[in-house]
Amino acid sequence: MIPLGAFVAVSAALFFIGVAGVLVRRNAIVILMCVELMLNATNLALVAFSRRGGIPDERGSVFVIFIFVIAAAEVAVGLAIILALYRNRPTVDVDEVHAMKG
Amino acid sequence: MTQFVWLIPALPLAAFLVNGLFGRRWLGHLTGWIATGAVGISALLAIGVFIDVLRGAERTTVVLYRWIGVGEFKIDVAAYIDPLSSVMLLVVTVVGTLIFVFANGYMAHDHGLPRFFTWFSLFVFAMLILVMADNYLLMFVGWEGVGLCSYLLIGYWFQNPAPQHAANKAFWMNRIGDWGYTIGMVTIFLVFGSLNFTDVFEKVGIATQANLTLICVALFVGATGKSAQLPLHSWLPDAMEGPTPVSALIHAATMVTAGVYLVARSTPLFVAAGPSLQIVAVVGAVTAIFAATIALVQFDIKRVMAYSTVSQLGYMFLACGVGAPGAAIFHLATHAFFKALLFLGSGSVIHAMGNEQDMRKMGGLRRKMPVTYWTMLVAGGALAAIPPLAGFWSKDEIVGAAFLSGQTLLWAIGILTAVLTAFYVTRAMWMTFHGEPRDHHLYDHAHESPTVMTLPLALLAVGSAVLGVVIGFPPDQGFIHSFLRPAVEVEGAVEHTAEVGTILALAAVSVGAGVLGIALGVLMYVRGRPDPAAVTRASGPIYRILVNKYYIDELYDQRILGLGRAFFGALWAFDVHVIDGIANGIGRLASVGGSGARRFQTGVVGNYALTVVVGLFVVLVAYGGYAAGVFKR
Numbered sequence: 001m002i003p004l005g006a007f008v009a010v011s012a013a014l015f016f017i018g019v020a021g022v023l024v025r026r027n028a029i030v031i032l033m034c035v036e037l038m039l040n041a042t043n044l045a046l047v048a049f050s051r052r053g054g055i056p057d058e059r060g061s062v063f064v065i066f067i068f069v070i071a072a073a074e075v076a077v078g079l080a081i082i083l084a085l086y087r088n089r090p091t092v093d094v095d096e097v098h099a100m101k102g
Numbered sequence: 103m104t105q106f107v108w109l110i111p112a113l114p115l116a117a118f119l120v121n122g123l124f125g126r127r128w129l130g131h132l133t134g135w136i137a138t139g140a141v142g143i144s145a146l147l148a149i150g151v152f153i154d155v156l157r158g159a160e161r162t163t164v165v166l167y168r169w170i171g172v173g174e175f176k177i178d179v180a181a182y183i184d185p186l187s188s189v190m191l192l193v194v195t196v197v198g199t200l201i202f203v204f205a206n207g208y209m210a211h212d213h214g215l216p217r218f219f220t221w222f223s224l225f226v227f228a229m230l231i232l233v234m235a236d237n238y239l240l241m242f243v244g245w246e247g248v249g250l251c252s253y254l255l256i257g258y259w260f261q262n263p264a265p266q267h268a269a270n271k272a273f274w275m276n277r278i279g280d281w282g283y284t285i286g287m288v289t290i291f292l293v294f295g296s297l298n299f300t301d302v303f304e305k306v307g308i309a310t311q312a313n314l315t316l317i318c319v320a321l322f323v324g325a326t327g328k329s330a331q332l333p334l335h336s337w338l339p340d341a342m343e344g345p346t347p348v349s350a351l352i353h354a355a356t357m358v359t360a361g362v363y364l365v366a367r368s369t370p371l372f373v374a375a376g377p378s379l380q381i382v383a384v385v386g387a388v389t390a391i392f393a394a395t396i397a398l399v400q401f402d403i404k405r406v407m408a409y410s411t412v413s414q415l416g417y418m419f420l421a422c423g424v425g426a427p428g429a430a431i432f433h434l435a436t437h438a439f440f441k442a443l444l445f446l447g448s449g450s451v452i453h454a455m456g457n458e459q460d461m462r463k464m465g466g467l468r469r470k471m472p473v474t475y476w477t478m479l480v481a482g483g484a485l486a487a488i489p490p491l492a493g494f495w496s497k498d499e500i501v502g503a504a505f506l507s508g509q510t511l512l513w514a515i516g517i518l519t520a521v522l523t524a525f526y527v528t529r530a531m532w533m534t535f536h537g538e539p540r541d542h543h544l545y546d547h548a549h550e551s552p553t554v555m556t557l558p559l560a561l562l563a564v565g566s567a568v569l570g571v572v573i574g575f576p577p578d579q580g581f582i583h584s585f586l587r588p589a590v591e592v593e594g595a596v597e598h599t600a601e602v603g604t605i606l607a608l609a610a611v612s613v614g615a616g617v618l619g620i621a622l623g624v625l626m627y628v629r630g631r632p633d634p635a636a637v638t639r640a641s642g643p644i645y646r647i648l649v650n651k652y653y654i655d656e657l658y659d660q661r662i663l664g665l666g667r668a669f670f671g672a673l674w675a676f677d678v679h680v681i682d683g684i685a686n687g688i689g690r691l692a693s694v695g696g697s698g699a700r701r702f703q704t705g706v707v708g709n710y711a712l713t714v715v716v717g718l719f720v721v722l723v724a725y726g727g728y729a730a731g732v733f734k735r
Contacts, residue, residue, distance in 0.1 A: 022711050031707070098705025 007048030014041035125216030182236030225251035279327015286320030314375035329361030346449030383423020390416030447478035495570030524619025
């Protein structure tokens with residue numbers, strides 16, 4: 001049986017890949033994908049703890065369903081924003097979009 | 103009649119409102135007659151009130167409404183009608199009416215006439231509040247009101263710099279006096295728990311000597327400011343920059359006597375506080391002779407009269423100080439008539455000479471202006487205390503009271519001042535009306551004033567001539583004395599009585615002083631022996647001191663105002679560098695902080711994300727540390 005630690009390790013690795021992607025990439029679509037990666041890393045951790053935690057608890061698995069919904073909603077809104085951005089100025093590079101600079 | 107007493111100030115107030123609101127646009131020259139009518143009706147009402155008091159209605163309080171009622175602190179807007187205030191009401195309204203009539207002629211060609219009569223009516227209102235008040239606070243309202251109107255009317259011709267400066271000077275010097283009044287008033291409340299005249303005078307006994315002295319000295323500081331006594335006298339001569347009717351009503355007949363009225367009203371306090379009366383007497387006597395000496399060498403006809411007013415007010419304070427407040431009020435009443443007449447006569451002359459006030463350019467005017475000449479002659483005689491004119495009876499009584507109270511030095515000063523007074527009156531009259539015209543151009547254009555101006559002169563002349571005999575004869579037992587006695591008499595005060603022989607001898611010395619002064623004046627100015635110019639040369643340094651008014655203005659300007667400027671300059675620097683520094687520093691902190699903080703707002707999404715991650719990391723580490731017990735003690 002795969003130990004709990006392995007799941008957590010993979011989850012953490014995925015999460016930090018996502019974080020790194022959000023921080024270093026400039027393409028808005030890629031950033032959105034990295035956010036998805038972070039969310040799914042969280043899902044993996046939740047499912048792992050739900051099944052292999054000291055006290056098995058199905059509520060962890062249920063929580064994952066909520067995160068799916070939120071992730072879907074987030075992608076819908078995020079892609080809509082990126083689309084609107086691309087129509088206004090032909091770029092999806094976030095560094096070039098700094099109209100809000102103080 | 104007494105129940106209608108509030109109509110007396112209400113009518114001038116109404117005239118003020120009507121003239122102030124509608125005067126400039128709609129009423130024009132009608133404002134003058136509206137104001138005059140209002141004051142005239144007030145005068146009739148004041149006569150009615152006076153008759154009521156005469157018939158035995160002494161000491162009536164007519165409450166209009168409660169003004170302040172906080173715990174034990176109760177102030178009513180109430181009129182206190184007793185012999186003293188009824189005499190003051192009469193003087194203010196009767197002399198006021200005559201001066202208002204005169205002003206209609208004098209100001210006829212002035213474009214600001216509605217404004218003039220607006221402030222003039224307000225002045226009468228404030229003055230009536232001052233004399234009617236039944237407590238020190240309401241009196242202070244009137245006190246400040248007359249000060250304000252004095253300021254506004256001195257600066258009536260505000261287009262010129264001299265009236266502006268004179269108005270400011272009057273205002274600031276009066277502020278010093280008002281400061282004294284306020285100290286006195288607050289101390290009275292702290293000591294007696296009331297500001298009501300009757301309450302305070304009943305409870306005089308509970309105050310310590312030190313408290314009473316503080317109260318009286320503070321009130322007297324207020325009186326010196328308003329009544330132009332040393333050392334706060336120098337605003338009054340400068341106040342002659344205002345129109346002449348203003349000088350007559352405010353700066354001779356009524357407002358400047360407010361200080362005398364205050365001291366006379368507070369007689370119970372002053373008598374109980376021993377040494378303060380002596381201060382009043384000495385300041386009064388010194389001011390009397392001081393101002394009379396300056397009046398000797400002035401060439402501006404109004405300034406002669408102004409210094410004369412300061413000097414006569416000194417007499418009134420001398421009377422209060424030697425325990426004869428009745429004589430002070432008597433002199434106040436006669437002085438109101440003859441000094442108002444002298445000012446109006448001067449105004450008539452100035453009007454005829456095309457606004458020329460320098461007596462060196464006058465002369466010979468008696469042929470051109472007979473009514474002005476003869477009326478002013480009566481007033482001048484009254485001022486010089488020639489019997490049987492009004493001024494003789496009142497001044498003689500004051501000087502006599504000084505003698506009988508044992509203060510021979512003050513008596514001597516009073517007599518010497520009487521000589522000087524008679525001399526400068528003679529000089530002014532001769533330079534203005536006698537001799538040959540010195541400026542033929544002005545003389546040829548001179549003319550007698552219209553009836554609207556000469557009629558008040560004639561009526562005031564009648565008052566100046568007979569008032570003394572009518573109300574002040576025989577000396578010390580006349581009508582005015584028995585009438586005022588209930589108001590100003592204090593139990594335990596020393597009553598000075600004298601033999602008939604002594605009184606006659608004192609009167610003879612007074613008359614002698616007046617005759618001597620006139621004789622000297624006639625010798626110098628009519629005969630020219632000694633020649634005035636020669637006397638001027640011979641008395642070189644003394645003359646210079648007198649012409650420069652003892653250098654008092656220079657002293658104030660350089661020494662006291664210099665100190666003030668240094669002190670307030672330091673305060674200003676403190677304000678600019680420290681106070682403003684702190685305020686601006688706080689402002690700059692926000693500005694600098696803001697411009698630092700706006701660097702975070704890069705607009706680059708990556709930076710925001712990094713901040714989020716770093717923040718999350720910090721929170722997680724802190725939480726982990728907390729959970730692991732790192733922060734537990």
